Amino acid sequence: MTTLTDPPQGSFRLSMLINDTRYRSLTFQAIALLLLIVSIAYLANNLFANLAAAGLNIAYDFLGTPAGYDINQTLVEYNSRSTHARAALVGILNTLLVAFLSCVMATVFGVLAGVLRLSNNWLVAKLMSFYVEIFRNIPVLIWIIIIFTIMTAVMPAPRAFRGDEPEASMLLGLVAFTNRGIYIPAPVWGPGSLVVVATFIVSIVGVIGYRRYATNLLYSTGKLLPTGWPSLAILFVPTILMFYIMGRPIGLDIPELGGFNFRGGIQVGAPLIALWFALSIYTGAFIAENVRAGIQAVSKGQTEAASALGLRPGRVMKLVVLPQALRVIIPPLISQYLNITKNSSLAIAVGYADITATLGGITLNQTGRAIECVLLLMLFYLTISLLISAVMNVYNNAVKLKER
């Protein structure tokens, strides 16, 4: 920017470096830059001196060597001959998995508790504030350990299911709760199952279509169709019919006790469950507060105005309060999602193979490449959080209320 009228050029004096607004900020920035460079140089110099003294170097080729260890919960093909990079990938996917599951469940808990906390039922409201206070004020690590302990120390071991008079039995003969996790039946896709699945997908589209149609109908003729039970019917009836028409092509692979463990079915490991549940219920308490604040942020006048127009309470909620409350709720909600992702790194306390446990744990231990592993680890989390904040910014800009 061209600045003020100044004395003619050439009369530069050294004191102007401090006294002249034009140079002053340059001076300060130069000093800051210098300090920054000096301190980085100092740290880097120490680093290289230390590494050289220890005869080490910074290299990432260890990522290509076989990891040598096994991982119990993997979403992609992996065995002990796979590389460290692949182990890291397994970890990343596991982090994303537990973060995703926890976000969903935390939202459910949070919204429920937040809404119930505003309920005019005194007892329920008090119970919910008890939940919120208890969970907010105790460290999440302790919650993870407590829930993991419940999983491992209270649930029966698989061997309890053995014998003629087993101490424990499977729920409905389908699901087994053990201290190693929960075993649920896995679907077996027979011929024709594709048709059933396709039907189901078409039904989902159908439900969306029906709801659109109902809205349009309301708008064009003023007829209000019910949406609740018809949606359910559209969702399930055709699929169930098709299931029987195709001769029940989808079977269940029911977990069965064999050898040391249950076999067959899908195993959801105890660490995953503990982490999932603990993160959800802990973060749920925070989300509940956000939800409550969001709903309370919609002024009482809005509800009154809507009721005065004759809208029933349910519609007031749906048409007036929620759309406004969501704008308040969603930004903190997204940062809670970010917190969940970051807190999922506590997986290390329960032996869940997330990125912190694989790359930042076993790989680091096995290769001794501490600096490299920790840097990669931070890079990963940084990427995730930058992505999430980018999403948040986009959202915030999209819903900003139009003002004068």
Next chain:
Amino acid sequence: MAEAATQMKVSDEIAITITKMNKWYGSFHVLRDIDLVVNRGERIVICGPSGSGKSTLIRCINALEEHQQGSIEVDGTLLSSDLKNIDKIRSEVGMCFQHFNLFPHLTILENCTLAPIWVRKTPKKEAEETAMHFLEKVKIPDQANKYPGQLSGGQQQRVAIARSLCMRPRIMLFDEPTSALDPEMIKEVLDTMIELAEEGMTMLCVTHEMGFARQVANRVIFMDAGQIVEQNEPEAFFNNPQSPRTQLFLSQILGH
């Protein structure tokens, strides 16, 4: 100006009957033995010191507050805890608030069509036509696609009036509709209300705009400490108040 008021027709039909109505907030007795009959087409202005229960009274009429004793009958429907009756009364009675309470996430047009579509089940197109009609009436049809936040206070209050009118109410309640507005804007809102009055709408209006009261009211009611202390035709009320409390109040308000 009193002529203007008398020119407007008042029918003999009764619109609202309030009998021996009492209301408490906790143990605080806000409304005491209120008796009031409003005829169709009447325009009533309610005034009184702050905290005297004016807002509470008109909020009881469309069940935004519940009363504990006595009865309120609107257009022949008794206000009880029966949801049906409440719905019926609310669709007969429009209300305007001090702070407009427009829905900030909806455009002006959507604000106006929301209730007709969802409560009256009017087709959207028809609702929009009605809305445009009333927006024209309050003289802001060109703002229909803006958001409330983009309008001035006076414009917002006029939208709020239009929004109520879209439900085609037979009675309108106003709770200090101009007290949150700048002086220039007060006039435009009062003009709209006067126009409404001239069309014969039954109106109950809490306001301290004495000019408005003189011009359109059939009756002015003065409340204090939860009671109706005095009521009279505007000329008589202002020129010759009977109760000492009314006199005190008027001296304060007009001396200002």
Next chain:
Amino acid sequence: MAEAATQMKVSDEIAITITKMNKWYGSFHVLRDIDLVVNRGERIVICGPSGSGKSTLIRCINALEEHQQGSIEVDGTLLSSDLKNIDKIRSEVGMCFQHFNLFPHLTILENCTLAPIWVRKTPKKEAEETAMHFLEKVKIPDQANKYPGQLSGGQQQRVAIARSLCMRPRIMLFDEPTSALDPEMIKEVLDTMIELAEEGMTMLCVTHEMGFARQVANRVIFMDAGQIVEQNEPEAFFNNPQSPRTQLFLSQILGH
């Protein structure tokens, strides 16, 4: 009333010289070729429609905003990017804002002594004495130990004036000092300003209080769209405006 103005002495010394000053906000040209010479002891009132650049102009004078072309000289000091000069000018020039901008966490007395102690390096005791002197002058010595939040708007604005005066400025700038006040309070602030004017303080005052302008101003400047459109002695300015824009403006403001 014009006599009052002419009574007050205007010296030949020049206090402020603004030459061909231009300022842009981004690409928006707020001030265009402003030329203005203010003599010591002169009292100038600046008026004009909202957004015409009045505030910007006087904020440029004490470097709250920087200008991009032309020069501003205050008391012989050229306003440049040299911090020394800026400091010098700011300690010569006092400023009062529309919203007082008192420091809410400090008492009235602390508000007044802060700058003398830290900028002028006056000993605390002496600073307090000065402060009390000026607080007496604006007629609120008894509030010295209260906090700004405990005073009325008019009192706050008078404290703001006293606070500026404590730095013993030779020039005072006022930016709509009364526009955030209730009518009763406007008078007490204007009285203080008139007193100040009578003592011969050089003043630049953005205001729409025409009574004040007539009573104390030597000159009234009318700005529009970033330019000085017209300037004249108050009587001539109000009774016989030349430019059509001024006429329009005056008709609006006086008709109101």
Next chain:
Amino acid sequence: MSDIHANSVAFVRKTEIPPAPPPYAATGPVKWLRENLFATPANSLLTIAALYVIWLILSGALPWIANGIWTTSSLTECRQALDGVAGACFSVLTERWNQLLFGFQYPSEFYWRPTLALVLLFVAAAPVLFFDLPRKLLVFTAVYPFIAFWLIWGGTILTPILALAGVIAGALVYQRLVTGSFAYGFFGGIIAAFIVWTVGGWIIPAGASDSAMLTAVPSRDLGGFMLNMMLGVTCVTLSVPIGIALALGRQSSMPLIKMICVVFIEFIRGVPLITLLFVASVMLAYFFPPESTLDLFLRVVIMITMFSSAYIAEVIRGGLAALPKGQYEAADSLGLDYPQAMRLIILPQALKISIPGIVNIAVGLFKDTTLVSVIGMFDIVGMIRGPILASTEWNGVYWELLGFASVLFFIVCYGISQYSQWLERRLATDHR
């Protein structure tokens, strides 16, 4: 009053109606029950469900607590004593309370020292937390860190005295020079403090610690809940000034400084604390000269402080943004320079607004100090998961130990958050 009619409009009240008590149905417990518990059928169902949940919790927990055994010396004995009845073995707490609170290495004869430090902490924190208390108490707050350091770590008293002397010298020089320019004062103060520390370092005799009044305790021996408290208090205290600097930097008009602060803040906020603790435990040592002996405690303090200062910076930035622009302008127009304006006008107000936010960060941080157990420090969680649960006597006692830790954290965190709510209410009504 049937005389009120459209035809006879005029009405004047002659008699005042006195306030009457509300009808019984509108008051009393009946109304309360009806309104708050059984307003609608759905509501009644909810109430019953809630009662059931409460019954479930209480019926599980109460007998367990009531039957608790406090006096046995191992789990086996405790199980025998319980004889199949559901009950808690609180004896693990009576047996190991010292380890849970102080770690297993802190000499037991010195337990009074950290305890005293904790008590004094309340005294020191009071004037900061409650504005009404006499400002003079802040003097004690200022010396408290040195007292606490000496109490907890012991060693020669000369060390804290020297540290204090350095700070005082710095402050004096700062006061002397700051009237000239903030920069002179600031750097002069720092230099003076360093001179005093260096010179003092030569003077303190090498063996002073051995013959000290309080025996020195190495920081490796700190543990248990005390470690959580110390990490929490130290890191929050240290991170407030750093947070202020970062927040001011982020608001700066100088792009480079702004950039540095933004990058730092966003980086720290983007990674989980645990990775920073990994940095402390496995990386940081590489960044310092080999001969420097930064022990793990210090390294962890550095990383946690960085972590919390980034979050506190964001809170303070909010406080700064909440101040009206007029405050900056008024300060400018009075001729105050930037450091003066910040110190005298802006920060006092911004910090006051930010206190509730800072307190929330502090609570979060305090809870997060449990993560140090993951890098092998023996805080209360580390003690439970390591030495105590692994010991032969108490292998398998989960609930009592985890419950105890939870209760401790709950008391502290809930207390602090109640304080912050009280403060928020108070700030809302304060004369501002």
Next chain:
Amino acid sequence: AGTLDDVKARGTLNCGVNTGLVGFAAPDANGEWKGVDVAVCRAVAAAVLNDPTAVEFVPTTGKTRFTALASGEIDMLSRVTTWTFSRDVDLKFTFVGVNYYDGQGFMVPKALGVSSARELDGATVCVQTGTTTELNLADFFRTNNISYEPVPVETTAEGQQQYLAGSCDTYTTDASALAATRASFEAPGDHVILPEIISKEPLGPLVRHGDDEWADVVRWTLNALITAEELGVTSANLDEMAANSENPEVARLLGTEGTLGEMLGLDAAWAKRAIAAEGNYGEIFARHIGEETPIGLARGLNAQWTDGGLLYSPPFR
């Protein structure tokens, strides 16, 4: 300066140990560190600083141990660390010897009825992460073509809890540690250690690469403990042996003859002090993990070569 000088200047030895493994390194009820690894630290401290208590014990986890050593936070690491090629060569450490020849084994509850590791197909295995154990385990099951499910645990304590809670069928680690763990159980008899030893685990103290003086000090202190047992020097007869022994090697060892201490940069009585600290290797073994202790390990491979074991110290000459 070399580590030796640093240690002398500091007056204490920083010794990295396990966070808690009974018999090797664990704090007792009074918070005092005890165990075979700890004894080595004390011996070195005694040799160098003339004070077996001048040791700072730094508890390290599998994750932190190598950084702690590489960065200079500790002077030596004495923490059941397996001597492997990559640790020695790639991570740039110097293993100065072996103080315990170990091998990886499995522990299972008796009730499971398993008698060989090869029967563990499909089992859930608790294993400490970041150890060679984890790698051996993978290799063992891979070569035997059977499957398993690993449950990674961070510390011995955690492994023990998980195993006892039944969330894994078997716990695998070095056989000595298994014995130590089992010893701390309420009912040790309910658990068996399977006969297979699936790996070689030579455990020993290590120091940083490149500081040979210091490596020599630690190496020969360890050797002194072993040689002392071989020569029959015990903490009890130490003074007597030093005064009267006919054996020239004993004389060289105990510094009554020759200048071995000087060559190391220490004084003549260094080894004598090292042995005095906790006794010779045999005494240490017997006190912490031997058959009389709850851990109850037999000497086995860790007997002197003269008794058919692998302990074979180079001569003091």
